[in-house]
Amino acid sequence: MGRIAILGGTGPEGIGLGLRFALAGEEVVVGSRAADRAAAAATDMRAKLAGVGCKTPVSGADNAAAIDGADIVVVAFPYSGVADLLPGLVSKLAGKIVLDVINPLTREKKVFALSPVAEGSVAEAIQALLPESFVVAGFKNESAEELVEIGHPAEGDVVVCGDHAEAKATVIALVNRVSNYRAVDAGALLNARFTEGITAMLLNINRRYKAVTSIRVLGLDGEH
């Protein structure tokens, strides 16, 4: 398999994805602004993985160092990090597959919605910031809460989109190796605006039903 860097990897979504990628046999490098926090998160993750007999290497580094040698770079920091962190990493990320899992969520009067993003979605904004990177959007709808429960299979469809076919195919292959997820290719990167919206909708559903939900696309296998 390959090596996956997760920038902003010490947050709940980053940790959850890192655990699942490691379980799928991918070497994981947790990236953070502070290398010591990344190393501490990696230590915790290794302990958790050892508990289920998984010995895949997981290490920590600062964000810039984490990128070196990575086949896929996941951006998993909060939305504000797009403007704060990415401009300093443009050249390091050139030529890389950048997997964007960020949702620009807002919460007002207990209702989740999305911050307006001029480019249409976070993924499109990142592609505009990183014109020489291959941005793919995926894992937008998968809750950290479910991802971190590694004793439990994670289920649902991971909608993937992007404008670079080869990079998208690499991410789709990754998704299909992770737990019980199935990748669904929605096509062009602009679909990220819809998958980001699904996250807000699912969070509103979660609150109403006191549940942790995900989505499935019905009808792909001609079952209709």
Added chain:
Amino acid sequence: MGRIAILGGTGPEGIGLGLRFALAGEEVVVGSRAADRAAAAATDMRAKLAGVGCKTPVSGADNAAAIDGADIVVVAFPYSGVADLLPGLVSKLAGKIVLDVINPLTREKKVFALSPVAEGSVAEAIQALLPESFVVAGFKNESAEELVEIGHPAEGDVVVCGDHAEAKATVIALVNRVSNYRAVDAGALLNARFTEGITAMLLNINRRYKAVTSIRVLGLDGEH
């Protein structure tokens, strides 16, 4: 059961919904700008329903007349009809449950997306136009293609949202009587912007997979 008017009911989505509502035992009045076109569509629908032994009354009328006596008024015309038709029906629709199934779809270079709607979604725009009506969004993601195949059960989750609890509960009960659909309550009406986006995403997926897809929300029954 009750009586359901479907404004713009001679289009494929309106006809498909009308057939499914009639199968569920709801009296259907097809509305159109032209009463004769509505009557012709109703005649076709009765013939199709008779073919499967369904004798629920289906009739046609012009849009304004269709509203009289309806318990639920479905708006199923193209997005342009919101600005063209609804201003003339404000007082007739006061106090009514208005079920909005419209998606503001665009298609450019074979990619589906949404027209920008200042209010956030068609449903919110309709509620702003009809302040004395009880707007509920639903059936945004259900394809006409699947709805009209009445010999075939229609499956998937119908995400419903709205700011009027009683109207929403009425629509949820309706959804749960239609074919194999399950209603999922997403909460406030602003969630319509996300369900409208899901339609665009599913159409992009349909094109890529040569499929007719719908969605399911996983995890509602605590299966996670």
